[in-house]
Amino acid sequence: MFSLSKQVLNITRHARILKQINANAKLLYIRYDREQNRFYSADAVSCASEGYKKGIILGHYLNENGEPVLTPACCKFNEKMQGRLLELIVKSGKWKRGQCRCFNNIEDEFWSVACVCLGQKNLGYNILEAIDESRESVREAAGSGAQCLHAQGVAHIFVEGLGRPEQAAEGTALGVWRYQEFKNKKHRMAVPTLELYDDPDHESWQRGLYQAEAQNLARRLCDAPANHMTPTAFSHEAISSLCPCGIKVDVHDKDWMESQRLVGFLTAARGSCEPPVFMEIHYCGGPVEEKPIALVGKSTTFDSGGLCLKPCYQMSKYRADMSGGAAVVAVMRAAAMLSLPINLVGTIALSENMPSGMAMRVGDIVKYNNGLTVEIQRTDQEGHLILADSLLYTINNHKPRLVIDMTTMTRGIRHLLGSAAVGTFSNSEYMWKQIRKAGVITGDRCWRLPLWKFYKKKTSKYTYVDLNNRGHGQGTPCLAAAYLSYFIDCVDWLHLDTTGIGLIAQNRIYPYLTKDYMMGRPVRTVIQLLYQLACPNECDRPY
Ligand code: ZN
Ligand code: ZN
Numbered sequence: 001m002f003s004l005s006k007q008v009l010n011i012t013r014h015a016r017i018l019k020q021i022n023a024n025a026k027l028l029y030i031r032y033d034r035e036q037n038r039f040y041s042a043d044a045v046s047c048a049s050e051g052y053k054k055g056i057i058l059g060h061y062l063n064e065n066g067e068p069v070l071t072p073a074c075c076k077f078n079e080k081m082q083g084r085l086l087e088l089i090v091k092s093g094k095w096k097r098g099q100c101r102c103f104n105n106i107e108d109e110f111w112s113v114a115c116v117c118l119g120q121k122n123l124g125y126n127i128l129e130a131i132d133e134s135r136e137s138v139r140e141a142a143g144s145g146a147q148c149l150h151a152q153g154v155a156h157i158f159v160e161g162l163g164r165p166e167q168a169a170e171g172t173a174l175g176v177w178r179y180q181e182f183k184n185k186k187h188r189m190a191v192p193t194l195e196l197y198d199d200p201d202h203e204s205w206q207r208g209l210y211q212a213e214a215q216n217l218a219r220r221l222c223d224a225p226a227n228h229m230t231p232t233a234f235s236h237e238a239i240s241s242l243c244p245c246g247i248k249v250d251v252h253d254k255d256w257m258e259s260q261r262l263v264g265f266l267t268a269a270r271g272s273c274e275p276p277v278f279m280e281i282h283y284c285g286g287p288v289e290e291k292p293i294a295l296v297g298k299s300t301t302f303d304s305g306g307l308c309l310k311p312c313y314q315m316s317k318y319r320a321d322m323s324g325g326a327a328v329v330a331v332m333r334a335a336a337m338l339s340l341p342i343n344l345v346g347t348i349a350l351s352e353n354m355p356s357g358m359a360m361r362v363g364d365i366v367k368y369n370n371g372l373t374v375e376i377q378r379t380d381q382e383g384h385l386i387l388a389d390s391l392l393y394t395i396n397n398h399k400p401r402l403v404i405d406m407t408t409m410t411r412g413i414r415h416l417l418g419s420a421a422v423g424t425f426s427n428s429e430y431m432w433k434q435i436r437k438a439g440v441i442t443g444d445r446c447w448r449l450p451l452w453k454f455y456k457k458k459t460s461k462y463t464y465v466d467l468n469n470r471g472h473g474q475g476t477p478c479l480a481a482a483y484l485s486y487f488i489d490c491v492d493w494l495h496l497d498t499t500g501i502g503l504i505a506q507n508r509i510y511p512y513l514t515k516d517y518m519m520g521r522p523v524r525t526v527i528q529l530l531y532q533l534a535c536p537n538e539c540d541r542p543y
Contacts, residue, residue, distance in 0.1 A: 053111065053153075053154060053155040053156055054109065054110045054111055054112075054154065054155075054156045054158070055102075055110055055111060055112040055113070055114060055149035055152070055154035055156070055157050055158070056077075056110040056112075056113055056114065056157075056158040056159070056160070056197060057114045057116055057141075057142060057145035057146065057149070057157065057158070057159045057160065057162075057168075057172070058070075058071070058073065058074040058077055058085070058113060058114070058115055058116070058160055059071045059073075059074055059115075059116050059117070059118050059138075059141055059160060059162040059163075060074055060089060060095075060115065060116075060117060060118065061117075061118050061119065061120060061121040062095060062097075062117065062118075062119060062120055063120075063121075064120075066094065066095070067090075068086070068089050068090060068095060068117075069121065070085075070086060070089075071118075071160060071162060071163060073160035073161065073197065073198040073199065074115075074160065076198065077113075077198075081106070081107055084106065085103075085106075085113065085115070088103055088106065088115075089101075089115055095117040096117060096119075097117055097118065097119030097120075097137055097140070097141075098116075098117065098119070098137065098140035098141055098144055098511055099116070099117045099144065100114050100115065100116045100117075100141070100144035100145045100147075100148045101114070101115050101148075102114045102115075102148050102149065102152065103115065104152075110158070111154070112149055112152060112154055114144075114145040114146075114148050114149050115145075116141035116142065116144055116145040116162075117141060118137045118138060118141050118162060118163070119133075119137045122134065123137055125440065130436065130439065130440055130445055130447075131439075131440055131443055131445060132440050132441055132443070134163075134164070135164060135167045135441065135442075135443060136167075136443040138162045138163065138164045138167040138168055138171060139167045139168075139170055139171035139174075139443055139512050140171065140510075140511045140512065141162060141171065142159060142162060142167070142168040142169075142170075142171030142172045142175065142512070143171035143172065143174060143175035143510070143511040143512025143513075144175070144511040144512075145159070145171075145172070145175075146159075146171065146172040146173075146175035146176045146192075146194075146512075147175045147176070147511065147512075147514065149192070150175070150176045150189065150192055153189075153190065154192055155190055155192050155193065156192060156193050156195070157172065157176070157192045157193065157194050157195070158195050158196075158197040159172050159194065159195070159196060159197055160196075160197045160198055160199060161196060161197075161198075161199030161201060161204075161205070164204070165196060165199055165201045165202075165204040165205040165208065166204040166205065166207050166208035166211075167208060168196075168205070168208065169194070169196070169204075169205045169206070169207075169208025169209045169211075169212060170208045170209075170211055170212045170512070170524070171511075171512045172194050172212075172512075173194060173208070173209055173212035173213065173216065174212045174215060174216065174512040174513060175511070175512045175514070176191070176192055176194070177212075177216045177219060177514070177517070178191075178514065178517065179219065179220060179223035179224075179517055179518070181220075181224070182225070194209070207338065210334055210337040210338055211334060211338075211523075211524050211527055212524075213334075213337075214330040214331065214333055214334035214337075214523050214524070214527065215330060215520040215521070215523040215524055216520065217241060217326075217329065217330045217333060217520075218323065218326040218327050218329070218330035218518075218520035218523050219517060219518045219519065219520035221234065221237060221322065221325075221326035221329065221330075222319070222320035222322065222323045222326050222502070222503075222518035222520060223319075223320070223517060223518045224319070225319055226301055226302035226319040226352070229301055229319065229322070230274045230301055230352070231274055231275065231276055231277040231299075231301055231350035231351055231352070232274070232275065232277060234277070234299065234301055234322060234325065234348075234350050235249075235251045235277045235279055235350065237329075238279060238281070238329045238348070239251070241329060241333055242281060242329060242332060242333055242336075245333055245336035245337060246336060247281060247282065247283050247332055247333070247336055248281070248282040248283075249279060249280075249281050249282075250279065250280040250281075250282075251277055251278075251279055252277070252278040252279070252280070253275065253277070254266070254275055254276060256278065257276065257278055260393060261369055262278070262349075262389040262393065263366050263367065263368065263389070264366050264368060264374065264384075264385035264386060264388050264389040265278070265349050265351065265385065265386045265389040265390070267360045267364065267366050267376075267385055268300075268306075268351060268353060268360060268382040268385045268386050269351030269352070269353075270358050270359060270360055271306055271307075271352070271353065271354040271355055271356045271358055271359030271360065272351065272352035272353070272354040272356070273354075273356075274301070274351070274352050276349070276350060276351035277350040277351075278347070278348070278349050278350070279325075279346070279347065279348040279350065280345065280346070280347055281328070281329070281332055281344075281345065281346035281347075281348070282343075282344070282345055282346075283332050283335050283336055283342075283343070283344040283345075283346075284343050285335065285336070285339060285340050285341050285342050285343065285344075285534075286341050286342045286343045286534070287343075290342075290343050291343070291399060291400060291401040292343040292344055292345040292398055292400050292401070293342065293343070293344055293345075293400055293401060293402045293403075293404065293530065293533065294344075294345050294346070294347065294394045294395070294398055294400035294402070294403045294404070295327075295328045295331060295332070295344060295345070295346040295347075295404050295405075295406070295526070296324075296328070296346075296347050296348075296387070296390045296391060296394055296403060296404070296405040296406070297322075297324035297325035297326070297327055297328035297329075297346070297347075297348045297405070297406050297407070298321070298322070298324040298325065298349070298383050298386060298387055298390075298405070298406070298407040298408060298409070299321075299322035299324060299325025299326075299348045299349060299350045299351075300318075300321040300322055300350075300351060300352065300353050300382060300383070300386070300408075301319070301321070301322045301350060301351070301352055302318060302319055302321065302352045302353070302354070303318040303321035303352075303353045303380070303382065303408075304318070304352075304353060304354050304355060305353065305355075305379065305380035306353050306354065306355050306359050306360060306379030306380060306382065307355050307359055307360070307361065307362060307379045308362065308378050308379045308380040309355060309380075310380060317503050317504050320408070320502065320503050320504070320518050321353075321408050322350065323406070323408055323498060323502035323503065323518070323520075324348075324405070324406035324407045324408060324498060324502070325348035325349075325350060326520070327406045327498075327502070327520070327521075327522065327523050327526065328346040328347075328348055328406065329346070329348070330520065330523045331344075331346075331523055331526045331527055331530070332344055332346050334523070334527045335527070335530060338527070338531070340530055340531060340534045341534050341535070342530055342533065342534040344530070345394070345398045345400065347390050347393065347394045348390075349386050349387075349389065349390045351386070353379070353380075353382045355379075359379065360376055360379055360382075360385075361376070361379075362376060362377065362378070362379060363375065363376065363377075364376045365465055366385060368388055368389070368392060368487070369389075369392050369393075369396075370392055370487065370489075372388075372466045372467055372486060372487075373465045373466045373467070374388065374465065374466070374467045374468065374469055375462065375465040375467070375468045375469070376469055377468050377469055377470040378469060378470050381410075381469045381470060381480075383407050383408065383409050383480075384409075384469035384480065384483055384484070385469060387405060387407055387409075387484055387487075388483075388484065388486075388487045390405075391403065391405065391484065391487040391488060392487050395487075395488070395489055395491055400491060401491070401492065402428075402431060402491070402492045402493070402494070402533070403488065403491055403492070403493045403494070404493075404494045404496065404526060404529075405484070405493075405494070405495050405496065406496045406498055406502075406522070406526070407495070407496065407497060407498060408497075408498050408499045408502050408503070409477065409480045409481075409495075409497040409498075409499060410476040410477045410480050410497060410499060411476070411499055412475070412476035412477045413476075413477040413497040413498075413499050413500050414499050414500035416477065416500075417447055417500050417501075418500055419500050419501050419505070419506070419507075419509065419519070420445065420447075420500075420501075421439070421445040421446055421447040421500075421501070422439075422444070422445070422446050422447070422496045422497070422498055422500070422501050422521065422522045422525070423447060423449050423477050423496070423497035423498075423500070424436075424446040424447060424448050424449065424494065424495070424496055424497075425448070425449055425450075425451045425478075425481035425494070425495040425497070426448070426451065426492075426493060426494045426495070427451060427485070427488065427492065427493050428492040428493070428494075430492075431492050431493075431494050432448055432494075434529055434532055434533065435494055435525065435529050436448070437532065438525045438526070438528035438529040438532060439522075439525050439528075441528050442524040442525045442528050443510075444501070444521050444522050444523075444524050444525045445525075446496075446522070446525065449477060449478055449481070450478055451478070451481050451482065451485060451495075452478075452482075455471070455475065455478040455479050455481070455482035456482040456485065456486075458471045458472045458473055458479055458482070459471040459472075459479055459482050459483045459486075460486075466486075467483060467486060469483065471483060477497050480497065481495050481497070496522060496526075498521065498522065501519060501521040501522060502518075502519065502520075502521055502522075503518065503519070504516060504517065504518055504519070505517060505518070505519050
């Protein structure tokens with residue numbers, strides 16, 4: 001066996017490595033050569049080639065002086081290593097919240113030990129940031145640790161509970177997810193197994209896994225290319241994800257849509273050769289007589305913009321213009337897996353928005369079932385046409401107590417909020433407070449925007465039609481919400497404009513959501529909201 005002091009001495013000798021460590025690199029690999037008793041900085045690929053498979057994520061907090069304080073599980077592990085782990089953590093330089101450093105080959109059972117920093121203990125609720133920092137810090141730390149181990153080819157990842165097993169599961173399961181169905185099998189990253197380590201709270205861990213799995217399902221549906229995720233293919237995917245959980249799925253064809261006179265939807269779908277599909281999904285977890293909550297998802301499986309064609313460089317990401325529908329499927333699956341005592345109905349209108357000789361024209365007028373007429377001013381605002389039909393149909397046929405629509409509605413919302421929060425509109429103060437609280441808990445936050453008459457007037461003052469799918473002036477997200485409010489009748493309503501958060505992760509702001517993959521948001525927030533509404537007495541946190 002080697003002596004601890006000798007190892008530490010060796011670390012300090014390797015000034016070059018220490019310099020790297022002090023540069024606070026987010027991902028760092030330190031490899032120990034037992035024979036030569038020397039440390040090396042190593043790249044992930046060379047580590048992966050060594051054929052070792054087990055890794056563990058262990059956490060520590062920082063005290064007021066920035067010194068590490070080990071979590072109970074990490075403390076035990078450190079004792080097992082006769083204090084060597086703590087010395088490595090201390091000597092490896094300053095730590096920041098969410099940071100991970102992997103120490104490889106320092107212990108017999110686990111080839112890689114990923115140490116993650118949780119920041120200060122008892123961070124709690126940050127009112128200005130509208131987030132529960134203690135939960136988010138666990139997600140961030142677990143996500144960083146998981147990405148770090150995964151990149152080295154670790155096949156079995158063990159995670160200690162980090163004080164919050166539910167969030168540890170979410171961070172880890174989201175962090176290791178990749179979309180690689182179209183990659184040669186030889187070049188795919190192995191999907192690691194995840195296991196809770198030294199923590200009795202398996203129930204919370206499992207709940208976190210279900211929630212992350214739902215978000216990953218939405219991510220997979222969104223990331224699939226549009227030629228493989230047509231409206232028909234989406235409905236097949238939805239059936240295979242939902243029916244085994246006891247959820248009822250009805251798939252309607254074009255004839256049915258004509259019989260229901262869903263003219264707005266049919267007009268938007270007309271430009272494509274792919275037949276449109278309308279899905280109705282039922283989950284009954286509550287008493288039969290209880291009114292359901294309706295989830296309405298916009299699901300344009302490819303949005304080229306139609307005759308108002310989008311610029312080429314950003315067109316490909318609009319394969320995820322069905323992220324609203326994907327979120328509906330994911331939330332309903334999670335509701336079933338978590339056995340939420342609530343009734344849900346989901347409606348998803350699936351189509352493509354393409355230019356062709358059959359496509360809708362600028363200036364065309366559509367007459368809806370509630371008598372309102374709409375002029376198409378921009379064919380790229382097909383969401384306005386589709387959602388109007390979906391909302392009318394859902395409210396008239398299912399008489400829900402709350403309608404939540406998830407829609408990639410306007411680019412304006414991304415200019416306004418970026419990927420920080422989902423633009424939220426509501427006609428109910430209570431529902432807004434509930435979804436805000438849900439966002440605080442999940443870290444996938446909501447920000448309220450006005451649903452004022454000011455904007456309603458700007459969508460409706462026309463000489464020969466009632467409404468227009470663009471409206472007048474600035475503030476497109478608010479104009480879009482105002483337009484939709486004409487199709488909402490006497491029911492609580494949450495409109496989530498998800499263009500900013502529902503597409504690709506363009507940076508690494510969330511360590512548990514890998515850059516360049518779809519984000520699958522706001523799935524966990526909606527699951528949390530449903531949980532709060534289903535079990536109001538179990539969610540009395542001070543948010
Ligand atoms: Zn669209
Ligand atoms: Zn569009």
